[in-house]
Amino acid sequence: MSRTRAARALAFALATAAPVPVAAETLVAALSRDRVSIESNFTGTEVTVFGTIEADPNDPPRPRGWDVVVSLTGPRRAVVVRRKEPVAGLWINRESLVIADVPLFAAVASTLPLDRVTDAATAARLGLGRAGFAGTVTEAADARTAAFRLALHRLQSSNGRWAEQPTGVTFLGRRLFSATLPIPADVPIGPYRARVTLFADGRPLADQTLDLIVAKSGFEQGVADLATHRPILYGLLAVAMALVTGWLGGVLFRRD
Structure with missing residues (x-):
């Protein structure tokens, strides 16, 4: 009987005890635009991500x-990385490695350098920074695959396709923040995904994803659609245009 009473008393104490306060922050973020239009005079642009952190005022x-x-990041493709070696005075492709799920464009901004925000394993798991940009390979991770990944990062960074801004996120108040990401003139067209992740003491607390489309517009989009959906008509028009251009050139520059 005493054991039964003790168990009931313990259950009652647990049921009526005040819960331990646990911080539960959430994110509310948005993009300055959800579509980037590529026209003939496109020279690059910027996309701003802004948001706020919502937390219970009773939380510590x-x-x-x-x-x-x-x-x-986006759009994602499989990329072949090749290593060139000198052979008889010529540089020839020798070894190669296929890396899948590689973003053709990637930009990351943070309040602090990424290695001060969280550890490398967490950053790689969340797809942030160099480790998150490098895609996946079917071969075992070793010095060879690491060298190819490093070469891919070097090439993409040198042409502006991969960029990191260690202090690119700015707090405009205690909870309001913003980050401006540059979009280069040669940005690949396709679907993109923006990801906003909130950290505290190195741990991810919340995240939110936002979609962005980069697409051609105007005359360029019409030509691209014609070539994709009506290739025969596109080919006939291209041949006809070449014939007309050649005929006009002959008429204008004819020597009598």
Whole structure:
């Protein structure tokens, strides 16, 4: 009987005890635009990600505050990385490695350098920074695959396709933040995804994803659609245009 009473007393105490307060922050973020139109005079643009952190006012404050990481990636493709070696005075492709799920464009901005926001394993798992940009390979990870991944990162960074801004996220107040990501003139067309991740003490607390479309518009889009959906008509028009251009050139520059 005493054991039964003790069990009931313990159950009652647990049921009536006040719950331990647990911080539960959430993110509310948005893009300055959800579509980037590529026209003949396109020279690049910018996309701003802005948002706010919502937290229960009764939650204890974070002693070290929050960190925010914003990434923009897309479109993803399989990429072949080749290594050239000199043979008889000529540089020839020798070894190669296929890396899948590689973003053709990637930009990441953060409140602090990424290695000060979280550890490398967490960043790789969330697809942030160099580790998150490098895609996947079917071969075992070794010095060879690491060298190819490093070469891919070097090539993409040199042409502006991969960019990191260690202090690119700015807090405009205690909870309001923004980040501006540059879009180069030769940005690949296709679907993109922006991801906003909230950190505290190195741990991810919340994240939100936003979609962005980069597409051709105007005359360029019409030509692309014609070539894709009506290739025979596109070919006939191209041949006809070439014939007309050649005939006009002959008439204008005819020597009597």
